[in-house]
Amino acid sequence: MNPKPARAPINWPAVIVLLGTPLAALILIPWYAWNHDFSLTAWISFVAFFAWSGLGITAGYHRLWAHRAYEAAWPVRLVLMLGGTLSIQNTILFWASGHRTHHRHVDHVDKDPYSAKRGFWYSHIGWMLRDYTSGTPDYKNAPDLLKDKMVMFQDRYYIPLVILTNIGFPVAIGLMVGDLWGVLLLGGLLRLVCNHHVTFFINSLCHMFGNQPYTDENTARDNFWLALFTWGEGYHNFHHIFQYDYRNGVKWWQYDPTKWLILSLSKV
Template sequence: MKPQHLETNLDISSENTQPVQKKKQIDWVNTIFLTTTPIVAIALSALYFMQNGLQWSQIALAVIFYFATGLSITGGYHRLFSHRAYKANNLVKFLYLIFGAATFQNSALKWSADHRIHHTHVDDEKDPYNINKGFWWAHIGWIFFQEKEVEPKYPKDLLNDKLVMWQHRNYLWLAVVMGVILPTVIGYFLGSALGGLALAGFGRIVFVHHCTFFINSLCHIVGTRPYTDTNTARDSAIMAVFSYGEGYHNYHHYFPVDYRNGIKWYHFDPTKWMIKTLSFVGWTSDLKKVQEKLITQAKLEMEMKKYQPAA
């Protein structure tokens, strides 16, 4: 079953989003950055705690940056720019883009292009983070071994978005300013620049990285498949807690244009709550929801498979 009303006109085909590529090669910038940031985070945090002890203001700053940057990935990069599950005004988009850059997960243009390919080619050779290549490949290895992009081709709807393209052109300095300098400066005014750099800066960067990476790895291995078994995506309530609601991954892969991942009121999905709350003041609109009968039908079909004789 593939509900026809879920078909979109998004530019998601590999023809339009896949770069012209050569053989895979090590991306030394990504490799060095992703292997050294945890070391830097641990070293700076240890130095900070030895010098200052526990300062709750610094912990609070790290938590605020954790949510501001992480929700910019889930609500912005993912549900808005990748799937167009709702619309947002320019202020919301701008905030998504500057705080999304602070995660050091690439520009929204590149992130969304890769993610659309993932959905189009999930679990096959064209899937950038194909879980069939192993946990570590899906989790982080695919970032270490990028293909040589000779002539990048990106989705037209994103190429036509002026804010997305502004962030793409200015991604590096935005990432440094928003992800490293800003938390350091705020930390200074809270009593410790080192605390801001260590906790809200590098520590938060590493933590948000792996919250995102676990969706590509663990959520294709551990959990349940209540809606479809046509791909490896799983629902995991535990992962939802660490990923701002993204853990309901089986549902998301079957109904990707729904602005919700956790569809029940009790499902932990702060991204959904944020999007819905912003709609009350008119900052988000056109929130797409899958019809309840289609959700029920998908679940019933999965239940019926349990009673079908093995081939």
């Protein structure tokens, strides 16, 4: 008998963040709500940080840096970089390079970093929990990002920036409004878990459920319900054909706040 192939080594930092944060949220948030209750400001911080981190990924990591679908002024790039850092989905360089690989090899079980052909669990979160060869960074596809000073600044100081955005900002706001733990738990912890999984659903559910009006040559789907929670990213079938378009929802009536943000900023 041939021995079983060795399993990819566990990515412990990813395991701690991606499995530890939901567990902490399930325990701490009900406990705090039962014993202390959450202030209105804490809930507002959840909404504000969820929007900032979500748009940091969709308008920043994805449409600006991964696809170069539009150009942005330095202040806009800074806000989007910090928002993307707030989401704790790795650096712009790593995220955008991996996403370009995904588009080039979509659905290939050995080359697509989060191929839906390997099942829901793998494409949703499993691909990050182990160091699979398909997820090994190769920045040959990102020479533009290697020359981008803001991208490389974030890459160099990623951990301090993660601490600043995910702990420093909530702590400062919590102290100002007198609800430190409420803001940390809702604007920090719960927001992070929600931000993670709505993004991950694009890699998993949006390659499994929905319509394919533009192509059926890959698994990408258009899914209105996912667009609602992902700032317009749910129109994924269109996106996989027209990846350099700043829009995902190309029809005027399709819900795509990221498109509206980019269009609005272009008028300033």
